[in-house]
Amino acid sequence: MVTKFHEFPDGAALAEGLADTVASALEAAITERGAATIAVSGGSTPKQFFRALSGKTIDWSKVTITLVDERFVPADNPRSNHLLVSENLLQGPAAKARFLPLYQNSADAEEAARAVTQKVAALGAPFDVVILGMGNDGHTASFFPAGNHLAAALAADTPRGVITMEAEGAGETRLTLTFSSLQDARLLVLHIEGQAKKATLEKALAAGDENEMPVRAVFRRASTPVDVYWAP
Numbered sequence: 721m722v723t724k725f726h727e728f729p730d731g732a733a734l735a736e737g738l739a740d741t742v743a744s745a746l747e748a749a750i751t752e753r754g755a756a757t758i759a760v761s762g763g764s765t766p767k768q769f770f771r772a773l774s775g776k777t778i779d780w781s782k783v784t785i786t787l788v789d790e791r792f793v794p795a796d797n798p799r800s801n802h803l804l805v806s807e808n809l810l811q812g813p814a815a816k817a818r819f820l821p822l823y824q825n826s827a828d829a830e831e832a833a834r835a836v837t838q839k840v841a842a843l844g845a846p847f848d849v850v851i852l853g854m855g856n857d858g859h860t861a862s863f864f865p866a867g868n869h870l871a872a873a874l875a876a877d878t879p880r881g882v883i884t885m886e887a888e889g890a891g892e893t894r895l896t897l898t899f900s901s902l903q904d905a906r907l908l909v910l911h912i913e914g915q916a917k918k919a920t921l922e923k924a925l926a927a928g929d930e931n932e933m934p935v936r937a938v939f940r941r942a943s944t945p946v947d948v949y950w951a952p
């Protein structure tokens with residue numbers, strides 16, 4: 721279910737508006753529980769938002785940032801979401817935050833998923849903030865249509881944690897938080913930009929199979945309603 725569709729005139733206004741909302745949510749978590757957690761997405765969309773958020777003056781030393789999903793590549797790979805976050809979010813005031821990477825220097829992705837699942841569990845649950853993206857194929861996180869572990873990733877009874885995903889169009893093997901890890905975030909945002917993504921959103925909100933557009937699982941079954949942030 722979409723709680724609210726937040727529309728902005730352009731990407732810069734969206735980045736500032738979303739950064740204000742997220743900074744307030746993190747600040748509230750610090751006040752209420754002494755610490756805050758946020759899981760962010762990669763891809764081409766979040767760069768401006770990361771830069772806006774990095775400048776917000778909250779107590780970043782009490783914030784842990786992790787990723788919704790990651791490619792099984794080390795942090796110096798240009799396709800790494802960790803690299804994107806390092807260059808754009810872990811800057812300025814936000815450089816004081818703790819970052820938990822999903823990629824682990826393990827023998828293979830399965831071993832990395834097991835290792836990082838334990839580290840994510842240590843953060844506690846639910847996340848204070850989750851920022852999802854969406855591809856034009858209807859994937860969110862690394863829940864890709866026809867992904868080899870899609871059923872497990874989306875199942876409500878799959879435990880919180882990180883699993884691997886391989887799919888045509890995904891490139892490298894992915895590490896992704898499961899649906900159960902994301903769906904109850906205190907603030908659950910879908911951040912999308914452009915007319916094509918708006919059309920994809922409309923299709924995803926219509927009737928149809930969850931496996932064809934896995935983002936539908938979030939709209940239909942997340943216990944926290946989704947706030948959609950969009951700019952043309």
Ligand SMILES: O=C1O[C@H](COP(=O)(O)O)[C@@H](O)[C@H](O)[C@H]1O
Pocket residue numbers: 761762763764765766788789790852853854855856860861862
């Ligand atoms: O593969 C991915 O794509 C989505 C959307 O990326 P974008 O480039 O269209 O913004 C992203 O949310 C996800 O984290 C990423 O791994």
